[in-house]
Amino acid sequence: MLKKGIAIKLGLAMLPVIFVLLFIFAIAGASMMSSENEVEVSAGGCSPIGGLNQEKWSEGIEKAGVFKGKQNTFMMVSRKYGIDPVLFAAIAMNETAWGTSKAVAIKNNPGGLMDAATGMATVKVFASLDEGLDAMGQTLHNRIIVDGLNTIEKLGNVYAPVGAANDPSNLNSNWIPTVYSIAEKLGGLTMNCAAEVGSDIKIVGDKMNYFDAVLQEAKKYNGWSYSWGGSNPDVGFDCSGLMQWSFKRAGINLPRTAQEQYAFTQRIPASDVKAGDFIFFKGTYGGANHISHVGIVINEKMMYDSNSSGIGYHDYQGAYWKSHFAGFGRIDSTK
Structure with missing residues (x-):
C-alpha cells in the first residue's frame, strides 16, 4: 500500500491509475485467497526449484574441453550422490578452466582433489575421467548433504577458503562469484542452493x-x-x-x-x-x-x-x- 505522503504527492492526475491498480490487486488477492486454509510445508535445507535447461546444459558441456560428451556422466553421478548436476558441473568447470587444465587432461582430476598418500601435497591421479568425476561427486555429497553446506557461499568457504595456505595469490576469492556465473551459463541451478527457498513453502x-x-x-x-x-x-x-x-x-x-x-x-x-x-x-x-x-x-x-x-x-x-x-x-x- 502506498504511504499517505507519497499518495498526496502523486497529485489528482494519478488517482485514476491508482484506482485501476488497486482494483487489479484486489481481484488478484481475492483469487489467491479463495480459502483461508493455509499450511506450511517444511522442505528443509537446500530445496530443488526447477528442471534442467537442456539446451544451455548441453551447449555448455560440449564447449568444455575434456568434458565434451560427458552430460550423461554428470547426470548419473549427480543422481548417485543426490547433488545438483548444474552445481556439480559448474564447480568442475571452475576447477579446470572449463575442462582444459593439466590436472583434468592428464590426471583425470576434475575437482582439484588432493592425494592423501602424498600428505595432500599433490593432486590425486585417477585412472579415468569417469572415476575422477565419481570421486568428486562423492566429495560434494559429503560437503553438501552430510555437512549441510547447502549454499554456494557455505560450500565455497570450505571447498576454496579465502586465505588458504595453498592459495598465495588469493584466487579463492573468485570461487563463489565464478561458480555462480558458470551455473547461470549452464542454465541455472536445479536445486535452489543460492536462496534456500523452501523452509516455509505455503x-x-x-x-x-x-x-x-x-x-x-x-x-x-x-x-x-x-x-x-x-x-x-x-x-x-x-x-x-x-x-x-x-x-x-x-x-x-x-x-x-x-x-x-x-x-x-x-x-x-x-x-x-x-x-x-x-x-x-x-x-x-x-x-x-x-x-x-x-x-x-x-x-x-x-x-x-x-x-x-x-x-x-x-x-x-x-x-x-x-x-x-x-x-x-x-x-x-x-x-
Missing part, C-alpha cells in the same frame, strides 16, 4: 482430503536421487513410482507409469487446481506427446516430484517445465 487455497497423508509420506524421501524404474524405498523412486508409493500409503491405488496415471485421472483447468492434484508433462523423453513425467501440486508455483535433480520441491513455472506441460489431473471418484 499452500494457499483448498487441498484434496488425502493431501496431508500423501505429502507426509513423500517427504520422507526428500533429497533422494532419482531412480529410473524405482517404485519403493529399497531401490528409490522415479516420478510415477513416488506417486504410486505415496498415494498407496494414503489408501489410494494408482497405476504404475506416468502415462497410466494420466489416463487414470480427470483433466481439470488451472483455475480449479488444488494442492494434491496431479501435474503431468510430456516429451521429456520418448515422443513429443508421450506423458513422461508426473508430480503432485503444492501450490500455484511448486510441485513435489522425483526428477533428474532428485526428489523434492520443484518450480513447475520454470521455462523447461512449462515447455513440456501436459495438464493437471484429479483422481476420478468413479474409479
Whole structure:
C-alpha cells in the first residue's frame, strides 16, 4: 500500500491509475485467497526449484574441453550422490578452466582433489575421467548433504577458503562469484542452493482430503536421487513410482507409469487446481506427446516430484517445465 505522503504527492492526475491498480490487486488477492486454509510445508535445507535447461546444459558441456560428451556422466553421478548436476558441473568447470587444465587432461582430476598418500601435497591421479568425476561427486555429497553446506557461499568457504595456505595469490576469492556465473551459463541451478527457498513453502487455497497423508509420506524421501524404474524405498523412486508409493500409503491405488496415471485421472483447468492434484508433462523423453513425467501440486508455483535433480520441491513455472506441460489431473471418484 502506498504511504499517505507519497499518495498526496502523486497529485489528482494519478488517482485514476491508482484506482485501476488497486482494483487489479484486489481481484488478484481475492483469487489467491479463495480459502483461508493455509499450511506450511517444511522442505528443509537446500530445496530443488526447477528442471534442467537442456539446451544451455548441453551447449555448455560440449564447449568444455575434456568434458565434451560427458552430460550423461554428470547426470548419473549427480543422481548417485543426490547433488545438483548444474552445481556439480559448474564447480568442475571452475576447477579446470572449463575442462582444459593439466590436472583434468592428464590426471583425470576434475575437482582439484588432493592425494592423501602424498600428505595432500599433490593432486590425486585417477585412472579415468569417469572415476575422477565419481570421486568428486562423492566429495560434494559429503560437503553438501552430510555437512549441510547447502549454499554456494557455505560450500565455497570450505571447498576454496579465502586465505588458504595453498592459495598465495588469493584466487579463492573468485570461487563463489565464478561458480555462480558458470551455473547461470549452464542454465541455472536445479536445486535452489543460492536462496534456500523452501523452509516455509505455503499452500494457499483448498487441498484434496488425502493431501496431508500423501505429502507426509513423500517427504520422507526428500533429497533422494532419482531412480529410473524405482517404485519403493529399497531401490528409490522415479516420478510415477513416488506417486504410486505415496498415494498407496494414503489408501489410494494408482497405476504404475506416468502415462497410466494420466489416463487414470480427470483433466481439470488451472483455475480449479488444488494442492494434491496431479501435474503431468510430456516429451521429456520418448515422443513429443508421450506423458513422461508426473508430480503432485503444492501450490500455484511448486510441485513435489522425483526428477533428474532428485526428489523434492520443484518450480513447475520454470521455462523447461512449462515447455513440456501436459495438464493437471484429479483422481476420478468413479474409479
